[in-house]
Each structure stands twice: as C-alpha cells, then as structure tokens.
Amino acid sequence: MEQILVNALGEQCPIPVVKTLKALQALTGPACVEVHVDNETAVQNVTRLAANKQIPVRSEKLEENHFVLYLDAEKATEASQPEAPACQPDRRGDLVVAVTSDAMGHGSEELGRTLMKGFLYALSQQEELPATILFYNGGAKLTTQGSLSLEDLKSMEAQGVQILTCGACLNYYGLTERLAVGGVTNMYAIVETLTKAGRVVKP
C-alpha cells in the first residue's frame, strides 16, 4: 500500500485539515496517509475529518508537541464528499477520571476487569473527552505493556487527554519500566489535579 506523508507540524487549524484533505483527494488507490501535527486540537480535527469520510484512523503521541495520525484510506467510501475544512475548539472539558483499580466495582475481579475495559472504550467514544485520567493503585496496571486498554488510552492521549500514572504505584507493582502510555505523576500532582477538577468521575 502506498504511504503518503503529510507534514503539518507548526501549522494551526485549518491548515492540517486542509493538507490532509488535499492528500486524500489526490489518492489514486489504497494508501496509508500519515499526518504529523504538533497540537491536540489538530489531532481532534483531523480525526473528525476521517470520521466524516468513514476512514479508519489511529493516532499516537510521539513526543511533546508531536503527534501522528495514520489514516487507512483503503476503505474510504465512494459516497464521501469533499467538504469545507471544519475546525472546532478543543473538546476536552474540565472532567478528571480517577481510575483506582484495574477492575470496575466490587464483586468478581474477572468481571470487574472486563467492565473496566468497557468503561475506557466507552469513555474514548464520548463527544467530550476528559482533561485528565489519573491511574493509581491497581489502576496503574492499565497503562502498562500488555494492557488491553492501551489502544483506547493512546487514542485519547493523542487528542490531548492527559494520562498520568502514580509513580509509587508503578514501583510497587514492578511496572516502572513497562509504562506504555502517558506520564508518571506523584501524590502532590494527584491531589492538585483532583482538588482543582471541575468534576471527578471514579469508575
């Protein structure tokens, strides 16, 4: 499959959307369009463009101020119409989600882990994304290698959701070297994030 690179680093909306749209319109066959941007709002807007065209997309934060989106244009629908580039403001609200365990609720641990995976998937599908997701105690297991929620978490991170895991918790579980998404935080930052949050949800 053809690889198309779109460099929109340093560009503000609507330029990343316009460049992506032009790359898609120029395609003559199946291609993977790789779009590089430097801000979360651009990730959200290019993701929205792909959604409108029913093109599968995944996004990833490579480093600070560097995000990449991969659009699998192979499955672009013929019905998709060119449209004016749409720019919307940042979709993150003032919500903080505190994940304190790798299981949701009390009772069966196995069921709880299944429910937590479902929760994080559904969270990633919401129109308004949280500003921050905090992971502590057993919740730290969800941000490390082998977690089945990594795809959801990476997608939300690339759209600007701050993913933070308690460092002491990673250390306790021997997972410090296995962190796979987001950053490490400490209790002062956790307390500050929770106390300054507009709303806190604890699944």
Place this chain on the structure above:
Amino acid sequence: MRPKQLRLILTFPTTMAAMAMEQICLARGIPGRLIPVPTSITAGCGMAWSAPPDARAQVLDAAQEGGICVDGLYELVI
C-alpha cells in the same frame, strides 16, 4: 471520538459467554475486542465481541469450537 467503522458484532446470552469469547479469541490471535453492547442493538447492558468484518469466518469458528452460544450477529458502523 474515534471515527466510525464497519464492524462485525457478536452478542451473547450471558456476560460469561462474552468473556469466554474474549479468552478464546485472544488465545488464537483472532482480531477483535470486547466492547459494551452498542446501544443501537439494545438499550440493555452487556458485552459484545467487535471484530473486523473480514474476520467473520475465524470468529464464528472460534465460537463454535469453544462451545460459545452466540445470541446475535450484526454488521454495524460504530
């Protein structure tokens, strides 16, 4: 929100069956994931297996060989 894609969705009579489906698919490397049952199928609660439509044969074989009862089979843009 991520872009909507066409997905094959399997629903099950019990949550245990959905979890068993996840186990067997992960063990066999069959693509897909467990998700909450889409509200376009039912307003009720439950878990469903979501897979790429082209994995239909693999998914159905896995369910059959694992003795997992499938309640419903849908192709949905979710």
